[in-house]
Amino acid sequence: MGYECNSVVDLGNCIKMADLGIGLQFLGEGRLEMGLTRYNLKEFYDFVRAAGNEKTESLLAGFDDKGTGWLEYDKGKLSLIDASGNRYEKVQDYLEPGFSIYRYLDQKGLTCVGGGETYSEESDLPKSEKSGWEKMKSILAAGLIVSMPMISLGGCASAGEDQPDPLKNLTERISSQTQEKNYHADKYAVLISGLTEEKHMKNLELADKVLLDKGYDENNTYILEGSGKKTGALPIDAPVTKESIEKVFDYLSKIIDKQDKLFVYMTGHGDQKIIGKNETSGFREYIKVSTLLFEGGYITEVDFQDYLKKIDLYRGIVVADQCHGGGFAERIGHGPYVGISASKANQHSEGNSFPQTFFTAGGNVSVDSNKDGSISIQEAFDYALRNDIQTLNGNQDPELVSDLDANKVFL
Numbered sequence: 001m002g003y004e005c006n007s008v009v010d011l012g013n014c015i016k017m018a019d020l021g022i023g024l025q026f027l028g029e030g031r032l033e034m035g036l037t038r039y040n041l042k043e044f045y046d047f048v049r050a051a052g053n054e055k056t057e058s059l060l061a062g063f064d065d066k067g068t069g070w071l072e073y074d075k076g077k078l079s080l081i082d083a084s085g086n087r088y089e090k091v092q093d094y095l096e097p098g099f100s101i102y103r104y105l106d107q108k109g110l111t112c113v114g115g116g117e118t119y120s121e122e123s124d125l126p127k128s129e130k131s132g133w134e135k136m137k138s139i140l141a142a143g144l145i146v147s148m149p150m151i152s153l154g155g156c157a158s159a160g161e162d163q164p165d166p167l168k169n170l171t172e173r174i175s176s177q178t179q180e181k182n183y184h185a186d187k188y189a190v191l192i193s194g195l196t197e198e199k200h201m202k203n204l205e206l207a208d209k210v211l212l213d214k215g216y217d218e219n220n221t222y223i224l225e226g227s228g229k230k231t232g233a234l235p236i237d238a239p240v241t242k243e244s245i246e247k248v249f250d251y252l253s254k255i256i257d258k259q260d261k262l263f264v265y266m267t268g269h270g271d272q273k274i275i276g277k278n279e280t281s282g283f284r285e286y287i288k289v290s291t292l293l294f295e296g297g298y299i300t301e302v303d304f305q306d307y308l309k310k311i312d313l314y315r316g317i318v319v320a321d322q323c324h325g326g327g328f329a330e331r332i333g334h335g336p337y338v339g340i341s342a343s344k345a346n347q348h349s350e351g352n353s354f355p356q357t358f359f360t361a362g363g364n365v366s367v368d369s370n371k372d373g374s375i376s377i378q379e380a381f382d383y384a385l386r387n388d389i390q391t392l393n394g395n396q397d398p399e400l401v402s403d404l405d406a407n408k409v410f411l
Helices: 038-051 054-059 100-108 127-141 168-176 198-213 242-255 299-309 325-330 352-361 377-387
Strands: 008-009 016-019 025-027 033-037 069-072 078-083 189-193 221-225 261-267 268-277 285-296 297-300 315-320 337-341 398-400
Touching: 038 054, 038 069, 038 078, 069 325, 078 198, 189 198, 189 242, 198 221, 198 261, 198 352, 221 242, 242 297, 268 297, 268 352, 285 299, 285 325, 297 299, 299 315, 299 325, 315 325, 325 337, 325 398, 337 377, 352 377, 377 398
Parallel strands: 189 221, 189 261, 261 315, 315 337
Antiparallel strands: 008 016, 025 033, 033 069, 069 078, 268 285, 285 297, 337 398
């Protein structure tokens, strides 16, 4: 069904619970609020349409299912908020009599639990699931986890089995390198692929090749990829986790100085996460941030901004080609940074044609529009806009955000 697993808590005895990134929040008996990923939102939207009639089509006219949304239930009244923040009320009137949102969520694996208590109508649950439900209540009541739906995750190590440290290679590499600033003009790079498919590995390989051609030293390049397993020619330092990302940027904050450049590239899959609500404007507005997903978790644009704030450098370039990457570009592209994305914060990015076009721009002399002998970040971006098939077809709107003149910024 496409759920992204944001964090996993191991409760022992091969029992695991996971946050699926849906922003689950339960407020009291007979009332709930629930953030929905774009997958959950579209699935429920399609469900309502299929269960309804001609009036349903009118009710849902203009519904935006191209992003994250919100579901509210208050004593029998069901409302749905689409990806653009439009509110659709009395949804229950268009469903079959006796429809239970709790039963629906339970059947979809989005079990209604939270805050150490249950707020669902337990009578709606299939009898065969009562024992599992009671077990989940006891787990929650113990305070081990709050507002997390339970899913089944395959695999469990035998008791007492030592697990290898996935960050061992990265830790040893950093320990063996300099721990001080050298005050020379150096170039550093961090390449990250979250949930890696073959196209994302090709993106990493192309980025690495282009950077080497532009004078980046492989000794100053750090590559984090998916599960950390080497599947190609690239030297993978570690799997992508919050800890591995923090470790790399913490180290770079100690050695990068005001003469240095830093290039950061993110590829893989992204989403938006609802982190709060703003009602000061007189209507409810949902606050969303863009994410980069990886196995078992994600990082947000806010996390990334915090990592980069610690680095005092000359120039920084951050490219995010995952879906909703515009959130990263818009948040980071200030001060000494240029932020680039394949799509806006509220858009999906399609395929990998944008990064492929952007990175190959440096090898095309015609891209040098001002004929100064060098291809700037702005020129490479403009070239991608003119030649990326997904952009030309209107499927995405790449962004370049910066306080700097990007025509004077180079790799």
